[in-house]
Amino acid sequence: MDLLLTDARRAVRDLSRRLAAEVVGPAARRADEERRFDRGVIDALAREGILGGPIPREFGGGGWDDLSFALCCEELGAVDASVRGLLCVHAGLVSRCILDHGTPDQRSRWLPPLCRGEWIGAYALTEEGAGSDAAALSTTARRDGDGWVLDGEKIWITNGRVADLVLVYATVDPALGHRGVTAFALLPGTEGVERLPMPGVELGHRGADHARLVLRGARVPGDAVLGPVGGGFRVAMAALDHGRLGVAAGAVGLHRACLEAVVAFARSRRQFGKRIGDFQMVQERIADMAVELEAARLLVHRAALAGAGGARRTAEVAAAKLYATEAAMRAAGEAVLLLGSRGYSSESPVERHFRDAQGLRIYEGTSLVQRIILAREILGKEGS
Numbered sequence: 001m002d003l004l005l006t007d008a009r010r011a012v013r014d015l016s017r018r019l020a021a022e023v024v025g026p027a028a029r030r031a032d033e034e035r036r037f038d039r040g041v042i043d044a045l046a047r048e049g050i051l052g053g054p055i056p057r058e059f060g061g062g063g064w065d066d067l068s069f070a071l072c073c074e075e076l077g078a079v080d081a082s083v084r085g086l087l088c089v090h091a092g093l094v095s096r097c098i099l100d101h102g103t104p105d106q107r108s109r110w111l112p113p114l115c116r117g118e119w120i121g122a123y124a125l126t127e128e129g130a131g132s133d134a135a136a137l138s139t140t141a142r143r144d145g146d147g148w149v150l151d152g153e154k155i156w157i158t159n160g161r162v163a164d165l166v167l168v169y170a171t172v173d174p175a176l177g178h179r180g181v182t183a184f185a186l187l188p189g190t191e192g193v194e195r196l197p198m199p200g201v202e203l204g205h206r207g208a209d210h211a212r213l214v215l216r217g218a219r220v221p222g223d224a225v226l227g228p229v230g231g232g233f234r235v236a237m238a239a240l241d242h243g244r245l246g247v248a249a250g251a252v253g254l255h256r257a258c259l260e261a262v263v264a265f266a267r268s269r270r271q272f273g274k275r276i277g278d279f280q281m282v283q284e285r286i287a288d289m290a291v292e293l294e295a296a297r298l299l300v301h302r303a304a305l306a307g308a309g310g311a312r313r314t315a316e317v318a319a320a321k322l323y324a325t326e327a328a329m330r331a332a333g334e335a336v337l338l339l340g341s342r343g344y345s346s347e348s349p350v351e352r353h354f355r356d357a358q359g360l361r362i363y364e365g366t367s368l369v370q371r372i373i374l375a376r377e378i379l380g381k382e383g384s
């Protein structure tokens with residue numbers, strides 16, 4: 001894998017690692033405990049070019065390839081899943097989606113402020129009745145003169161209350177099923193949008209903003225449609241290939257952080273007159289965590305490289321997200337156990353990693369849904 005670490009990728013990794021250590025990491029515990037979205041951290045990432053990293057330079061981005069983006073997500077994911085999550089939504093689900101499906105005019109108007117971090121992006125697909133079955137959404141879009149009027153409710157929208165540009169998926173005709181789904185951009189100043197916090201306290205990702213968006217007669221201009229009318233489901237799914245890669249890479253970072261915490265503790269903690277790392281049962285767990293970490297990282301890097309030249313890599317991304325997030329969950333559970341009582345307290349970051357890891361298995365398609373996607377890709381359609 002070191003062969004893949006070109007100077008450009010190494011520079012992205014080193015910059016991300018430095019920002020993780022100096023900016024994101026030190027703020028993570030407080031953001032989690034106060035359930036507060038820290039805009040100062042995001043502004044610092046924006047100043048260093050992270051928010052526009054995977055967008056071409058002509059739009060103000062960093063021109064990173066997918067492997068560079070994965071390396072960045074691993075570094076940020078090792079210290080804070082909430083900040084890494086913001087980046088994956090903003091850059092993966094929103095900016096990359098605009099780059100892939102936007103008109104030249106949309107790209108030149110929307111991407112530069114997103115890259116500079118003046119705008120934050122959000123991706124609004126999920127509804128009360130449409131989670132894994134996203135095509136079942138019931139938010140409607142009705143033509144009104146040159147524009148469209150949107151009505152409906154979206155839930156669990158990351159960055160939803162702070163976002164300046166929200167990609168909303170709505171149907172132009174519920175009878176058309178997924179063929180009616182269309183992507184719209186809500187831009188600053190759009191009226192008829194109420195942004196509410198999600199009820200309850202999240203298990204993890206508490207330093208992130210999760211919102212319920214209520215659209216009541218929200219009017220958007222005709223040029224706010226992203227991609228073809230009726231082509232929004234494909235837009236949404238293609239965006240998820242970018243976003244899931246970042247989630248999988250973030251899971252590798254979380255896993256790595258858990259392993260590092262366990263190794264440091266196992267070297268120093270003494271019980272029964274020995275380092276606990278000298279007990280074979282502890283060694284077995286450390287070895288398993290290390291092997292699973294390498295396997296997860298290889299799958300993530302394979303998925304990143306599979307997209308070169310714009311190639312479809314849905315199966316590779318689904319495999320990486322499935323394995324990396326499940327492995328991270330196992331690693332976080334082992335870390336809590338192996339740190340003993342310390343792992344059970346917010347004094348140690350592994351307590352937060354354990355809660356955050358659960359979310360990785362759910363959003364952008366649960367682990368069960370990744371298996372469905374993968375099996376569909378392997379089996380193909382009947383008769384194909």
Ligand SMILES: Cc1cc2nc3c(=O)[nH]c(=O)nc-3n(C[C@H](O)[C@H](O)[C@H](O)COP(=O)(O)OP(=O)(O)OC[C@H]3O[C@@H](n4cnc5c(N)ncnc54)[C@H](O)[C@@H]3O)c2cc1C
Pocket residue numbers: 089123124125126130131132133155156157158159205210359362363364365366367368369372
């Ligand atoms: C922290 C967090 C952030 C999020 N951010 C966003 C966001 O920014 N934008 C957005 O649009 N959404 C977001 N979501 C929503 C997320 O994408 C959904 O929660 C997810 O897709 C699952 O949908 P659901 O919760 O409705 O579960 P459901 O679809 O109701 O599923 C419930 C259970 O049934 C299983 N299941 C469903 N269908 C099948 C099937 N066919 N076969 C086998 N099992 C099945 C699922 O795997 C799951 O275990 C976020 C969620 C969380 C927790």
